[in-house]
Every structure is written in structure tokens, then in C-alpha cells.
Amino acid sequence: xxxxLGTAAxxxxxxxxxxxxxxxxxxxxxxYVGLGNFTYLPDDFGFKGAIEFTLMFVIISTLLQLVFxxxxxxxxxxxxxxxxxxxxxxxxxxxxxxxxAAYAFRWILDDQFGMITHWWDLIAGYRPVVFTDPDxxxxxxxxxxxxxxxxxxxxxxxxxxxxxxxxxxxxxxVDGANAVQRFFSITLPMIVPLVVTMSTFFIIWQVASLDxxxxxxxxxxxxxTQVLALRVYEEGLxxxxxxxxxAISIVxxxxxxxxxxxxxxxxxxxxxxx
Amino acid sequence: MTTTTTTTxxxxxxxxxxxxxxxxxxxxxLFVFLFVVLSPFFWIVKSSVSGPDExxxxxxxxxxxxxxxxxxxxxxxxxxxEYVRNSLVYSVSSALLSVSVSxxxxxxxxxxxxxxxxLLLWLFxxxxxxxxxxxxxxLYRLLAEMKMLDSLIGLVIVMxxxxxxxxxxxxxxxxxxxxxxxxxxxxxxxxxxxQIFRRIMIPLTSPALATMLVINFIxxxxxxxxxxxxxxxxxxxxxxxxxxxxxxARSPWGRPWNMVSALGVAMVIPxxxxxxFSQKAIVRGLxxxxxx
Numbered sequence: 001x002x003x004x005l006g007t008a009a010x011x012x013x014x015x016x017x018x019x020x021x022x023x024x025x026x027x028x029x030x031x032y033v034g035l036g037n038f039t040y041l042p043d044d045f046g047f048k049g050a051i052e053f054t055l056m057f058v059i060i061s062t063l064l065q066l067v068f069x070x071x072x073x074x075x076x077x078x079x080x081x082x083x084x085x086x087x088x089x090x091x092x093x094x095x096x097x098x099x100x101a102a103y104a105f106r107w108i109l110d111d112q113f114g115m116i117t118h119w120w121d122l123i124a125g126y127r128p129v130v131f132t133d134p135d136x137x138x139x140x141x142x143x144x145x146x147x148x149x150x151x152x153x154x155x156x157x158x159x160x161x162x163x164x165x166x167x168x169x170x171x172x173x174v175d176g177a178n179a180v181q182r183f184f185s186i187t188l189p190m191i192v193p194l195v196v197t198m199s200t201f202f203i204i205w206q207v208a209s210l211d212x213x214x215x216x217x218x219x220x221x222x223x224x225t226q227v228l229a230l231r232v233y234e235e236g237l238x239x240x241x242x243x244x245x246x247a248i249s250i251v252x253x254x255x256x257x258x259x260x261x262x263x264x265x266x267x268x269x270x271x272x273x274x
Numbered sequence: 275m276t277t278t279t280t281t282t283x284x285x286x287x288x289x290x291x292x293x294x295x296x297x298x299x300x301x302x303x304l305f306v307f308l309f310v311v312l313s314p315f316f317w318i319v320k321s322s323v324s325g326p327d328e329x330x331x332x333x334x335x336x337x338x339x340x341x342x343x344x345x346x347x348x349x350x351x352x353x354x355x356e357y358v359r360n361s362l363v364y365s366v367s368s369a370l371l372s373v374s375v376s377x378x379x380x381x382x383x384x385x386x387x388x389x390x391x392x393l394l395l396w397l398f399x400x401x402x403x404x405x406x407x408x409x410x411x412x413l414y415r416l417l418a419e420m421k422m423l424d425s426l427i428g429l430v431i432v433m434x435x436x437x438x439x440x441x442x443x444x445x446x447x448x449x450x451x452x453x454x455x456x457x458x459x460x461x462x463x464x465x466x467x468x469q470i471f472r473r474i475m476i477p478l479t480s481p482a483l484a485t486m487l488v489i490n491f492i493x494x495x496x497x498x499x500x501x502x503x504x505x506x507x508x509x510x511x512x513x514x515x516x517x518x519x520x521x522x523a524r525s526p527w528g529r530p531w532n533m534v535s536a537l538g539v540a541m542v543i544p545x546x547x548x549x550x551f552s553q554k555a556i557v558r559g560l561x562x563x564x565x566x
Contacts, residue, residue: 015412075303086304088553089311095545095556097496099514100538103521104318107531113330115317147310152560159561201403208405211498215518229407236411237503249408260403 015246015253046223046231047248054227054255057142058206062199064146069153069198070191074183076154077161087158094152102215105144106131134224137217141225145212149202156198160191193270200263204256228252315542321535326525329532344536351523351533352516353508360426361495361512367430368494369487372437377483379438380445381475385454395446402439410503417504424506432500437490444562448482449475485559488552492545513541 076087093101108115111129121127130136164187172182210229213219219226219234228248236245321329322345324338348354383395413432414423422428452475460470476483498514505511517537523530549556 015408072307075300075307078300080297080300080304084553086308087557088550089308091549091553091556092315092546093311095492095496095549096542097498097514097517097545099496099498099517100318100541101314103517103534104314104538107321107529107534108314108317110531113332113334113531115313115334118332118334147314151311155557156561159557204403204405208407210407214498215521229405232407232410233499233503237414242411242415245411249405249411252405253408256403256405256408260400 015249046219046226049223050226050228050231051251053138053225054207054229056138057145057225057227058203061142061145061149061206062202064142065150065153065202066195066199068146068150069157072150072154073157073161074187076158090151090154092151093148094155098148098209098211099215101144101148102212105140105147106216109140131217132221134221137221137225141213141216144216145206148212149206153198153202156194157191160194161187164190193267196263196266196270200259200267203259203263207255207259208252228255318535318538318542321531322539324532326527326532330527344532345540348520348533348536352519354516356508357511357513357516360501360508360510361514363426364429364433364501364512365491365494367426368433368437369490371430372434372441372490373483373486375434376438376441376445376486377476377479380442380449381471383442383446384449385457395442399439399443402443406436406499410499414503423504424510426510429500429504429510429512432504433494433497437493441486441490444486444559445479445482447562448479452478481555482559485552485555488548489556489559492548495541495544513537517541 072090076083076090080086109117109130111117111127111131117127117130128136130140168186169182172186177185208229210227210233213225213227213230214233217225219230228251232245232248232252235241235248320336320338323340323342324335325341325343328335328338383391417423417428417432420428422431456474456478457470460474465473496514497512498518501510501512501515502518505515517534520530520533520537523533525533
């Protein structure tokens with residue numbers, strides 16, 4: 001516990017202190033600049049874009065992950081031969097290193113030799129140039145992220161689905177509700193608390209994630225897929241600009257805190273109402 | 275009589291047809307799902323056994339002449355032995371340390387009743403939400419001051435501390451399921467805490483402990499950020515750092531996708547083996563934190 005306190009509380013305090021300083025000569029000398037780093041942020045090349053794409057990335061990713069998570073959970077909840085194996089396969093995207101997934105997809109989406117670009121060519125008649133097109137790169141990042149994380153959502157939703165009593169469905173069938181009606185009137189309300197919890201956690205994790213983007217686009221082309229986490233890494237550990245990096249970290253922490261509070265608020269509401 | 279049989283028969287036939295259509299849709303969806311999940315693996319496995327001439331071909335060669343040359347060349351290009359060793363030491367130690375620390379903390383949380391215990395547990399679990407990247411610079415400076423940069427010990431300590439909150443969260447739930455009476459009886463018989471752990475708690479919670487060992491191992495094995503930030507030499511770099519180095523290396527034909535793929539395959543294999551063998555346990559552990 002003390003260990004976690006050391007690696008949780010100490011960094012926050014230290015980050016706040018660092019964010020008020022400016023570092024020169026690769027972090028060798030420092031001086032107190034007050035809020036200078038924060039007032040500089042709006043002028044920082046890529047900071048505004050990073051906030052924008054960070055939000056776009058987490059919101060669209062999480063929505064898609066919820067949708068696909070529920071769909072996959074429904075699929076894996078069905079009764080078929082080899083269900084055990086399908087469930088194990090579902091876990092593989094979660095279990096593999098993100099950086100491996102990032103490079104694998106970078107290669108698959110390669111504009112000359114990639115597999116998906118080749119199929120795209122066969123179907124649509126042209127080769128998409130994914131990583132030099134800002135929109136293409138953004139969608140690639142989001143969709144690969146969904147590929148990596150939707151299965152994890154599915155695992156949790158699957159457990160949630162199995163907790164729903166079977167006779168609720170039987171009663172609805174007797175009343176003549178079709179599959180879609182059964183989904184919206186039974187399944188969805190029963191897993192709403194899970195949806196809220198998972199969304200909160202996923203948004204928080206993804207706001208600060210950088211492995212995937214580091215490997216897939218490294219923020220490019222230009223700064224189209226730049227996110228706050230990557231800015232912290234680059235400023236802090238590549239240019240040793242600890243002050244600015246810490247200031248961005250604080251912005252990130254603020255974002256996480258806000259999302260966390262919204263999540264807890266929603267969770268309470270749904271807990272009480274359901 | 276005849277009429278009833280006929281109606282029953284049509285009803286059965288109709289139901290059969292219905293079931294079949296559902297089945298078709300189910301298997302179609304299943305096929306799409308498996309295809310989307312697995313085709314990237316096919317592509318990197320294929321690339322990892324292709325020679326350079328078949329790697330860059332339009333249209334792609336889906337069934338190349340299998341060569342193990344890439345794997346062999348990989349060992350010449352990076353200090354593979356050190357990286358594999360570091361990755362294993364890093365992941366195994368992080369899993370062991372985090373689970374043993376969490377076990378004791380979870381036992382305390384589950385058994386000692388002090389006011390504000392739940393609040394403390396909540397605060398503790400909330401640190402799960404703390405982004406790794408936001409702590410990286412202070413930790414970098416801290417490790418530098420403690421002369422623990424570029425050391426596996428430093429990496430293991432930092433990684434374990436990140437794994438602990440979730441592990442505690444899961445283990446508390448499991449420990450609370452063990453009836454306290456068993457321990458009470460042992461205490462009356464004069465058992466000390468160590469004996470209670472060894473004879474009662476560890477055997478009874480061993481499935482949960484094993485599950486968390488597997489999950490934490492996978493998390494540490496996959497971790498990129500800490501080794502990337504804190505390691506400078508092959509002394510402490512892990513495979514996830516190695517793949518970024520291989521990716522940046524240039525070959526005469528462009529990106530060395532065959533090498534990247536070969537290392538990727540090597541890094542994925544342990545994860546796939548673990549998942550296939552302990553799917554149920556992993557799912558139980560992962561859902562334990564989210565549900566309830």
C-alpha cells in the first residue's frame with residue numbers, strides 16, 4: 001500500500017511542482033516560472049489538436065467498443081459447438097501486446113503491400129493511402145483500437161448477460177416480444193450499470209493511452225493523430241522538457257478527474273433507478 | 275387424428291426451418307468475427323516466414339515458401355537472449371511481487387474491521403484510474419535519484435505497484451468468500467498468521483491467486499511504456515522495446531516488416547498459450563472487478 005502511495009501520490013505532487021518550472025539544456029537547469037507553462041500551452045504546436053483528437057479518439061472508440069462489445073457478447077452467449085474455443089479466441093486481442101498489434105496493423109494497412117489495402121483495391125478499385133491522409137490515419141487509429149479492446153468489453157458484458165435470469169426472456173416470449181424488443185426491454189436495462197462502469201473505465205484508460213498511437217502513426221501525419229499522452233512522452237522523455245510535459249500531464253489528470261466524476265454520478269443514478 | 279399429426283408435423287417443420295435460419299445467421303456472424311480477430315495474425319505469421327522477395331509483392335503472396343531465416347537474422351540484429359530474459363524476469367517478478375503484496379493487503383482489507391475501511395479501499399482502487407503517462411516524469415526522476423534507472427529491479431517495483439490495486443480489488447472479493455470460522459478454529463488451535471496463510475488462506479484462494487498471476491504476467495509482458503522510458507541498455511530492455519528498435523531499423527527494401535513480424539509472433543505466442551489454457555480463469559478474474 002505504501003508502495004502504491006509512493007507511486008501514486010508522490011508523482012501527482014511532484015508533477016504539480018514540476019509544471020511550475022521551466023527546464024533548459026535537457027533538463028539540467030530549472031527555474032521557477034509560475035503558471036508560465038500553462039499560459040504557453042494554447043500556443044504550443046499541436047496541443048489544441050492533441051486535445052481535440054484525444055477527445056474524438058476516446059469518444060468514438062468507446063461508443064464503437066460498446067456496440068461491438070455487446071454484439072460479440074450476444075454472439076458468444078449463443079449456444080453452438082466450439083463455443084469454448086471462440087471465447088478463448090475472443091481474448092487474444094486483449095492478451096497480445098498493444099505495440100505488436102500497432103505494428104501488425106501498420107503493415108497490414110501499408111499502402112503498397114498491405115493485406116487490407118489489397119482487399120480494398122479488389123472491392124473498391126483503388127488503394128487507400130491510410131497513413132498520409134489525416135482522416136485515414138485517424139480512422140485507422142480508432143478502428144484498430146476498437147479491434148484491440150472491444151473483445152474485453154465483450155468479456156464483461158458476457159458475464160453480465162449470464163447473470164440475467166432466463167425466465168425473464170421466457171415470459172417476454174410468451175407475451176410475443178421479438179428478439180429486438182427483448183434486447184431493448186430486458187437485456188439493455190439489465191446491463192446499463194455495466195455499460196456505465198465500463199465506459200467510464202475505458203474512457204479513462206484510453207484518454208491516457210499511447211502504445212497504440214506510438215506504434216501505429218506516432219501522432220502523424222503531421223499532428224493529425226497527436227494525443228495528450230504522446231505529447232507528454234515526447235516533451236518529457238525525448239526533449240526533457242519536464243515543465244511543459246508536467247503541465248500537459250496536469251491537463252490530462254484534470255480530464256481524467258472530470259470523466260471519473262461524471263462516471264460515478266451516472267453510476268449512482270442508474271444504481272438507484274434500476 | 276390425421277389432421278393433428280399433420281399440423282404437428284408442419285409446426286415441427288416450420289420450427290426446424292426457423293432454427294436453421296438462426297443457425298445460418300449465427301455461423302455467419304461467427305465466421306465474420308473469427309475472421310476479423312484472426313486475419314491480422316495470419317498476416318504477421320505469413321510475413322515472419324517470408325523471404326524479402328516474397329514480402330514485398332503486389333498482389334501479396336498469401337502462401338510463401340516458408341523460411342526460418344527471419345527468426346535467425348533477428349537474433350543477430352538485436353541481443354535477443356538478453357531481451358527475452360529481461361521480459362521473462364520482468365513479467366514473472368512483477369506478477370509474483372504484485373500478487374503477494376496484494377494478497378496481504380487484501381487479507382487485511384477483508385478481515386480487519388476499522389472505521390473508514392471501505393472508503394480506504396475505494397480510494398486505493400481509484401488509483402487504478404491514474405494514467406501511467408502522467409506519473410512517468412516524476413518516476414523517472416525518482417528512479418534516477420535512487421540509481422535505479424536501467425535496472426530490472428526498478429522496473430519491477432514500478433510495474434508491480436501499478437498492478438496492485440486491481441489485484442487487491444479482485445482478491446478482497448475472493449477472501450471474503452472464505453468463511454471466517456475456519457480461521458477462528460485455527461486461531462483457537464494456536465496457529466499464527468503465517469500458519470493461517472500457509473495452511474488455510476493460500477490453499478483456499480489458490481485459484482484466484484493463480485488467475486491474478488496470469489493476468490498480471492500478461493499485463494507486464496505487454497507493458498511498453500516503463501521499459502521504453504526507464505531502460506537505456508540491453509541490461510533492462512524488454513521485448514516490447516526490442517520490437518520498437520527492430521521497427522526503426524532500416525533494411526535495403528524499406529521497413530524490415532519480416533523481422534518486425536517475426537518478433538511480433540514470438541511475443542504473441544506466450545499470450546495465446548496462456549489464453550487457451552486459462553480462458554475461464556482469466557475471464558473470472560477480469561469480470562470480478564467490473565461486476566458487483
